[in-house]
Amino acid sequence: MNKKHHLVVFSGGSAANNLVDVFGKVADDKGCLSYIIPISDNGGSSSELIRVFGGPGIGDVRSRLVRLIPEDPSSPETTAIKTFFNHRLHASPTEARNEWLDIVESRHSLWQSITSEKRELIRSFLNTINLEIVKRARPSSVFNFQSASVGNLFLTGARLFTGSFESAIYLLGAITGVPSNVNVIPAINSNFSHHISAGLQDGTIITGQNAISHPSAPSSSSVIPSSSSPSSHPSTESSPETQQQRRKLSKELTDHDLVDDANLPGSLPTLRKQYITFQKTHTEDLASRIERIWYINPYGQEMRPSANPKVLETLRGAGCVVYSIGSLYTSILPCLVLKGVGEAVALEEGIKYKVLILNGSLDRETRAVGQDGESNEFGAKDFIAAIAKACHGSRGLGEVKEEEWKQYVTHVIHLQGEGTPRVEKEELSALGIETVRIYGRKHEGGEGGMVYDGTALGQALEAIMGRRDPRSDKTRRNTLNVS
Known part of the structure; x- marks a missing residue:
């Protein structure tokens, strides 16, 4: 394997899907492209x-696999399979x-244009999950198919049949024709x-990825003061609000145990709930900045899981x-805090380039309301500090x-325009971190922020990796500004 051409990308699902073609061209046919995907999402049909x-x-894994299916306008089956695994069921449960x-x-x-042999192979795993759904049906718990992803159902059926999450990923990739030099690796196997x-x-703890990134409705079990925990007993020193919160949490625990x-x-109620419907935009800002994230067991206690061995293996071969x-x-840091990842990123001699593609806009996780009521927005230094802290x-x-x-x-590759995070170029330069400003366009639909231009981003990555001279790009569209 050519290390110089081995690109490893830490990413979540939907946002980075727009850059899949860019990463594929940068890795090209001389090397390998590996995506490391978190598996902590507890929202939506997942x-x-x-x-x-x-x-x-499994939602982000499925999303990336389906996005990697090669486009072939001459093949109706390829289009049909992509549509099939991307399909979501009706919004009405019935x-x-x-x-x-x-x-x-x-x-x-949906089965039209899919050949019979491939259809029956896919159906065998759908029948597996369907049988398991029927077996698990109870008066207190019936599976809700509302807005369910067919691809997620397939992956779950394949995982239950084989007993292996990675085997399920391999199977979906093989059926859909995902290129053999592209790996989709779950951060934890x-x-x-x-x-x-x-x-x-401010000491508040938010439990569960869905509650952190796009909560549907806050509850006592998802947002709690740091001084209290599900296992704590009420004390005379607790405030009336905290004692009331604990009583409500105790009732939720009892109700869910039925x-x-x-x-x-005894698992935390916020980890048991359905979050099938939620909104990703227009969520309220956090009352305070996020200090750090960590993994928890079902009872809310902190744990330190190890990374998937394949994650560490692919980092050892990366350039x-x-x-x-x-x-x-919720997309990047859950991969970085795992044991072994920070050491591999910092100490592997072959990894010469460690590139942050800065978001073109800010979201709930990087924009908080300060104590004075003013917005407390992240800049490039804040993004880097969070990554470094997680790896450390x-x-x-x-x-x-x-x-x-x-x-x-x-x-750091970044855009410049209304709604983009600020970039402290001189301060970062003094720390030995280069900044590269590239061309982008305004986000459509008036949502604010900027969107990356694929050609310019690909050229920037190639220039950083020493495979392109940035001075050779003369057009405004592809200008690189390196500092």
Whole structure:
């Protein structure tokens, strides 16, 4: 394997999907492209699969695999398969269940243009998950097909049949024709659920990825003061508000223990709930900045899982690491805090380039309301500090100093325009971190921020990796500004 051409990308799902073609061209046919994807998402249709079957959050993995299916306008089957695995069932639970039965029984129009041998192979795993759904049905717990992803159902069926999450990923990639030099690697290889919590600077703890990034409705079990925990007993020193919160949490625990699903008795209620419907935009700003994120067991206690061995293996063979666009604390950092990752990024001699592609806009995780009511927005230094802190913590080390940041980030690619994060070029340059400003366009739909131009981003990555002279690009569209 040519290390110089081995690109490793840390990313979540939907945001980074827009850059898949860019990363593919940069890696080209001389090397390997590996995506490291978190499995801590407990929102959307994944939340119902986790509730009933347990297992990892697979939505981002499925999303990346389907996005990697090669485009072939001359092949109706390729288009049909991509549409099939991207399909979501009806928003009505009753209609969704009927639609699911049509798919399982091979009566749905989605099967058109898919050859019989491939259709029956896919159906065998859909029948597996369907049988498991029927077996697990109880008066207190019935599977909700509302807005369920067919691809997620397939991956779960394949995981249950083979007993291996990675085998399920391999199977979906093989069926859909994902290129053999592209790897989609879950950050943790597990048949169990892994959840995260976030600690804010004001001491508040938010439990569960969905509650951190796009909460549907706050509850006492998802947002709690740091001085209290589910296992704590009321004391005379607790405030009336805290005691009331604990009583409500105790009732939620009791109520949920009456439900027969895949959750262990006593598990935090916020990790048991359905989060099928939620909004990703227009969520309220956090009351305080996120200080750090960590993994928790079902009872809310902190744990330090190890990274998937394949993650560490692919980092040992990498020449460039990219922290892609996406949610900083729920898409990127859940991969970096795992044991072994920080050490590999910092100490592997072959990784010469560690590139942060700065988001074109700010979101709930990187924009908070300060104590004075003013917005407390992240700049490039804040993004880098969060990455460095996560990697440093992964190594079991203490506070990371600014002069140590370049162990984890050597370059920042960014856009300039309304709504983009500020970039402290001179300060970063003094720390040995290069900044590269490239062309972008305004986000469509008036959502604010900027969107990367694929050609310019690809050229910037190639210039950083020494495979293109930035001075050779003369057009305004592809101008690189390196400092």
